[in-house]
Amino acid sequence: MTGQTSSRAEIPVLSVRDLEVAFPTPDGDVQAVRSVGWDVYEGEVLAIAGESGSGKSVSVMAAMGLLPATAQVSGSIAYRGRDVLAMSDKDLERLRGSSISMVFQDPMTSLNPVMAVGAQIAEGVRIHQRVNSRTARSKAVELLDLVGIPNPGQRVDSYPHELSGGMRQRAMIAMAIANDPDLLIADEPTTALDVTIQAQVIDVLERAREATGSALVIITHDLGVVARIAHRILVMYAGRAAETGMADGVFERPSHPYTAGLLGSIPRLDAPKGTRLIPIDGAPPSMLAPPPGCAFAPRCPRATPLCSQEIPELRPIGNQQSACHHGEDQYNEDEDV
């Protein structure tokens, strides 16, 4: 399956290398991200999956320069070869919203309550493009139409509280694509929404990506939501990459027990009748003092003494890359199923 996404260009839109992020707290440093690397290429959809606290949001916030000032960041994040971490505030402001833009988790709180949605979209247009307010406004109407908001000519003057959650998230997406970004990042875009709306919003994201030709990074804890549109998947656990590979491959034959656990815990329509969902026992480790070996070892059915001593590095297993000492066993098990 790997050969089919040959549409990717040689240079990634965004390239993250050896990223480490820590937040100082009175109890010690919280190591939110512990050496993570990923690339996203033009036109590609990358899903970053993992549970709360796995560092998935933090790694993209770093790419946007949106981490709090207290965060300690090392490694490199390159947007088309330019180091984002070394950029001045002015350069970052120019980058954000025009080259890289972002859709947030909670559309209820992510829109300014005292500004009409159209004005919020038009503001983004006017900051990055030399247009007058009338042009910006009609661009806002156009964008609202693109993301499937009915009566965009009227809705442009609506305030956030007058829109439903799904409509607000559409407005957020419209705002994010207003300047034809190269990279669209969606941080848990469907988590705060009703299940019935989730698929629609994913469709709108996919449509927005096609309309702008941008790359799309979707952060999610629910692999089921992104299964349809993701090209590539990065699974994170406790601030590190657990597994990465083409979406089809990861779904078919996970090569990390954590990925297998994630997949086993979501309902599937194609599973045989009577199949039970399997929860992952235990809770993620404290990021104040992560375990010395594999962070997943305490919860892992395949754990051996080696796992709690040595951190497994990411290495090729099958068509994926897996950070598991027993990745081959996992990979081969799923072949039999």
Place this chain on the structure above:
Amino acid sequence: MLGFATRKLLISIVVLFFATLVAFLLVATVDPIAEQRVFLLSQPGGAEQVQRLEANLGLDKPLIERYGSWLGDLFTGNMGASTDNGRDVTTLLGEAIPVTMRLVIAATVVSVILGVAVGVVSAVRQYGAFDNISTFFAFLFFAMPVFWLGAVLKDLGIRFNDWWGRRIFFTIGEQSPRLEADFWGTWADRAGHIILPALTLLLIQLAATSRFQRSAMLDVLESDYIRTARAKGVPRRRIITHHALRNALLPVVSFTGLTFGTLIGGTVVTEVVFNWKGMGRLFLESLLNGDVAVTQGWLLAVGISVIVVNLLTDLTYGLLDPRVRDG
């Protein structure tokens, strides 16, 4: 917005009606001739004298009837006359209100503008030098009683005048007595008189407003929609002026409306300290003299001003926040 304004106006009218009732009852339920009654009843033939006194003051009629006639007179602009000096209550209020208004408006306008500015700068540069200094002074002034701050400022003003060799600050009255001056001269004289009392009122108000604005601003700066604005590439200055400030003004608007009553209380004290012939003096004298009509008129006038200020607060809030408008 029009519907919202109409709704608020109608509510204000209902509240106004209750204000007249309360202003009346607060005074009418107290016996204005309590002392005379005790004395007269101990004298032979005193009972008739008491009856005559009651009939004169209308105290023999039932409460509801007295309220009705008081309210009826109100509508014709007649609030009765002072039992102390026989002057119309309407005239007395007409003289006192503009004097006090000058003080209240000056203190409110300056404390709101400065309070918002200080609060915003403190929040944006949290724990910076400016923030720490303004925090210190906010707590200092907030902890001061009005009468004490007034007395201290008065003293400082006099010392300053002596040191300067010229009278800059006036410490007695709202304007110089027997002042013969043109329009500008009058206002210049009034300005010299208003500085210290206004400062007394506004320093305390400013302390509270700036703390309030600071915490509102800090809350807003943490919010998701500010992060959205940053993610959009909105420059920092514009985020503060266009996104954060408007949202952070909302609690301060409510606060200013709510503390207006406290400010009036502070005015009464300040006027006494600086010998102003405004509403504060009028109230105190009417209470000391048992001047029923004046006390009632005063309570009503202050009640109306509180209602009007709260109406203005609501309308401002509605202008700033679309959610309130539709609610």
